[in-house]
Amino acid sequence: MRLDYVTIFPDFFAPLSLSLAGRAVESGLLEVGVHDLRAFTHDRHRTVDDTPYGGGAGMVMRPEPWGEALDAVLRPGSVLVVPTPAGTPFTQATARELATREHLVFACGRYEGIDQRVLDHAASRDDVEVREVSLGDYVLNGGEVAALAVTEAVVRLVPGFVGNAASLEEESHEAASGGLLEHPVYTKPATWRGLDVPAVLRSGDHGAIAGWRLEQARARTARRRPDLLAPGQVEEWVVAPATP
Numbered sequence: 001m002r003l004d005y006v007t008i009f010p011d012f013f014a015p016l017s018l019s020l021a022g023r024a025v026e027s028g029l030l031e032v033g034v035h036d037l038r039a040f041t042h043d044r045h046r047t048v049d050d051t052p053y054g055g056g057a058g059m060v061m062r063p064e065p066w067g068e069a070l071d072a073v074l075r076p077g078s079v080l081v082v083p084t085p086a087g088t089p090f091t092q093a094t095a096r097e098l099a100t101r102e103h104l105v106f107a108c109g110r111y112e113g114i115d116q117r118v119l120d121h122a123a124s125r126d127d128v129e130v131r132e133v134s135l136g137d138y139v140l141n142g143g144e145v146a147a148l149a150v151t152e153a154v155v156r157l158v159p160g161f162v163g164n165a166a167s168l169e170e171e172s173h174e175a176a177s178g179g180l181l182e183h184p185v186y187t188k189p190a191t192w193r194g195l196d197v198p199a200v201l202r203s204g205d206h207g208a209i210a211g212w213r214l215e216q217a218r219a220r221t222a223r224r225r226p227d228l229l230a231p232g233q234v235e236e237w238v239v240a241p242a243t244p
């Protein structure tokens, strides 16, 4: 898999040479390119933004440098990933889809966003797919941190990237967990600062352990993420407070 990032802050992507992705680059599983958008400007001040047509606050990224940068970086079959709070929600399903692709290009915008014609033009190519994605209902200053988060979610799903394939399947948001949040986990010691590991986990009764974990996952999901459940399940699975 090859990953390219177009940004006015190339230094944001230094972490890619550390950690998980760093090892994948060394092993040849991943190729990474980081491209300074300003290298595709031609004026003395290397201008990348201007005031918005129609008025309003903030600045919009001009289309010309983006057009030249994407002409240089996109290939037949690329997915252009555009992190934006106005995108469709990025989910584990999105990550699984992107993990099957050979080439992802991240267009990291700053200010109020990128001139829409840049994305419309890329989408008009029949050999490129454009995905505007949002990480959630909050606003970041730019796409760089979001691109790193998307990268980590995707790259760890690429076969050969994570040692233990079973650990991938049992996580929160994966089908094997029934679309529930993961149950709480414990390790040694059995008692720490007066807090005991739940006895069932030390019972050796694998059926009881599986039942307890499912109940915990359901209760946690009902409380924290009722949006993931069918309406009736929320009432059923939220554990009622103990009555005195």
Ligand code: 6GU
Residues within 6 Å of the ligand: 082, 083, 084, 085, 087, 133, 134, 135, 136, 137, 138, 139, 140, 141, 142, 143, 146
């Ligand atoms: Cl993907 N980008 C930006 N700039 N802000 C965000 C976001 C993405 N997701 C949530 N907020």
